[in-house]
Amino acid sequence: MAKENKVSEKNLTAVEQRPKLSVDLIKKFAGEVQNEFNKIAWPDRKHTMASTGVVVVLVTILSLYLATVDLLLGKLIGAVLR
Numbered sequence: 001m002a003k004e005n006k007v008s009e010k011n012l013t014a015v016e017q018r019p020k021l022s023v024d025l026i027k028k029f030a031g032e033v034q035n036e037f038n039k040i041a042w043p044d045r046k047h048t049m050a051s052t053g054v055v056v057v058l059v060t061i062l063s064l065y066l067a068t069v070d071l072l073l074g075k076l077i078g079a080v081l082r
Contacts, residue, residue: 043051
């Protein structure tokens with residue numbers, strides 16, 4: 001009989017083998033999430049503002065470049081098609 005139980009346990013799918021959802025598992029998961037959040041090194045306000053400034057400047061430069069290229073290629077293609 002013991003051999004039959006071992007054989008039948010091996011035939012279970014992965015869904016059937018996973019533990020059932022319970023309040024204890026949820027509490028354990030929430031505790032692990034809290035521990036991981038405590039390990040995060042959050043940047044200070046000065047660093048965040050500096051990084052945001054760099055991103056805004058680079059996006060502005062890139063958008064001006066793309067607008068210029070689009071305008072020039074549009075005029076060039078318009079001239080060729082006439």
